[in-house]
Amino acid sequence: MESASIEADIHTDTPETAGGLEAAAAAVARAAQTVKTMVSAGGCAWHEAQTHASLVPFLIEESAEFVDAIERELPADDVRSELGDVLYQVLFHAAIAERDGEGYDLAEVAEQLNQKLIARHPHVFGDRGYMSVEELHAEWERLKEDAAGEARGSRGALDGIPAGMPTLARSAKVVERLKRAGLVNPGAGEGTHEDPLAAAIGPDEQHLAEVGVGDGLLALVMRANSAGVDPDRALRLAVERLSARVMHGED
Structure with a gap:
């Protein structure tokens, strides 16, 4: 399927869905600007001093608190708050990257993610049609090989598992x-x-x-x-x- 038709399929939202996405985009943009202001010179001294490395413990902690809220079946308001803290970490890292001239910002993070999701789900956005979970597991590995420019079948079963995982x-x-x-x-x-x-x-x-x-x-x-x-x-x-x-x- 051509990319143009993929884009057309992706954007055939109902008015209600489109309105929800627009509201979400606007809210994320406001939060991103708030974080960007805090990490900038003259903003918040603590935020300005942070780096990707210094924020790692907070990312782990906020992720753990979100998991805890899910597993304890806390009220939706509590889960929403914890998820917001995870989003804050994403916005924080993106703002640091933009501030320090690392070559990307939040928009590029989101755009690259969107492209990756579309490319790795041809059964949704392409012409592959329905695929079972078992077929998707095999397809996923092939798509990752293609994205990395690797020969089919060259990726080992354990490749890509982070050594730093718990x-x-x-x-x-x-x-x-x-x-x-x-x-x-x-x-x-x-x-x-x-x-x-x-x-x-x-x-x-x-x-x-x-x-x-x-x-x-x-x-x-x-x-x-x-x-x-x-x-x-x-x-x-x-x-x-x-x-x-x-x-x-x-x-």
Whole structure:
């Protein structure tokens, strides 16, 4: 499908939708200008002193608070407030980039994101038609290879996973990537001698499984504490062993 027709499809909003988007754009623009004023010379001394690096702890904290609001099922007003704090971090980083002449601003961040979303969803904005979740997983990897100018099939199953992710989140990401690539079968207890929790996991037992897994993880943390073992380090090393064994055939 030609880009012009894609743009036409994207902009066929109802009056109500268009009005909502215009209001959102105006509100974001006002917030962006407020942040830009604070980071500029003569604005707020604290904001002016911040850098991308100095803001990392705040980005992590605000993201965690948003997640907490969701998981605790707080009222919508509280969730909205926490989401606003996450948006503030995006606006803050974009304002710093513009102020320090890094070559981009908020508009370019948003435009690049929009182009990426359209390019990586040809089943929505192109002529690929409906695709199942399984097909989308495979398509996603191919599209990322194309975007990076890489040969099809050259991207490894674990490429692009940030090393700085929290250990448990990173281990879950590694296992999911290996599962998608058909390299492990988590249901078979890959990488463990036995999997006592597997029996509790079924299509109609998601909540029970979550409770069981949570209790099992906590029991392992207690066991690690009793043995004088750092559970975070133990998990990091276990993930590295699994990755090496599966990806490189190492013992």
